[in-house]
Amino acid sequence: MDALIGRRMMDRVKDSAGRDVFIYEPSMATYIVHSEHRAVPIYPHDANTIVAMMDLHPERPGEVYDPADEPFEVFEAGTGAASLTLHIARALHAGNPSLGRRLREAIPTAKTTAIHRPSKSDESAEGAVTTTTLASLDLGDPSLREEAEAYLPTRRAILHTLDRKALHSFEAHNLVRRFRRGIYLPNIDFHTGSISSYLTPRLASRNGRPFLSRAVLDLPSPEDNADPVISALRPNGTLIVFSPSISQIAGFAAWSVEGAKPLKLDRVAELPTSSSAEYGVQECEGGRAWNLSTTVPKGEDGEDGGGRRVVQIMRPRVGDRIAGGGFVAVFRKMNERVGEDAAGVAEEVSSEDVADEGIPVEVEKNDDSPKDDSRNV
Known part of the structure; x- marks a missing residue:
């Protein structure tokens, strides 16, 4: 050292x-993979794919975002190890104004004593939500705290990341703050508590008017907590559901149809598994990792005055562990009236008449026609 x-x-x-x-x-990928984690991280190659599927396009500062001139807000449920958090924050970064120089330089050395370090089993009490922002840091100079508090309302692209466990949120905050001297920390608000406890009061303060442009559910049973997220999602907003099992994705899709939720399934994709830890470090979304190195064989270092023989090693990288993988579903929020119409159609159509794409359709039946038991539903 x-x-x-x-x-x-x-x-x-x-x-x-x-x-x-x-x-x-x-790189961000190397930093994430080699940092200590209490929660299993979403490996960088998976996080890159999920962010690409979120289709993030925040406007630059000074450009018109929408008629209401409201910020582009993203909600992530399940902060965990903050791998996806960092990737989303990077995608939103260009949508925010720059920090003052003194404030930017104070972030890496700021003390976190103002942020309570919870115990391993500490969870937020029901109904209570704790929020940590840039202004929560002990920046030393009171004028810097005032500058941080003044900066927060000027943001045009904000990531709200929430975890039930306070310790996960605390350590995720530190992980983000230590990467590249906290470059992405101002883009993120860290919340500890339940999804309903955070989103429901915000919706009430807006008379039910939605405010989220994107949302990600990285939870064991996403349908148990999805209702307030759907309510807070703007029409045409995107809801991403990430699960390790396709049956969980199918269960969420069925819950959406059975409950007449205003969601339209856009697509489902399987994330590739990697047999190499290094593949998770490479910030790529495909392709096979290779070993490429140059070496000098022992005993040929040229000490006797002779020339050195350079040998190149080129071969596919063989894995030492399985990393990543899972399934991602993309849903789009429909207008409430459209959602009600779709729900009515779903009730009239039996389960055996559902098309492969998951869209309810009317099928004309003819009793005289031969039966085809090989049809996949």
């Missing part, structure tokens, strides 16, 4: 085995 103090990026130092090591700033 002493050898690293005072060094610059791309300086070369020796590790404990005497090997040359170059210093460089880690």
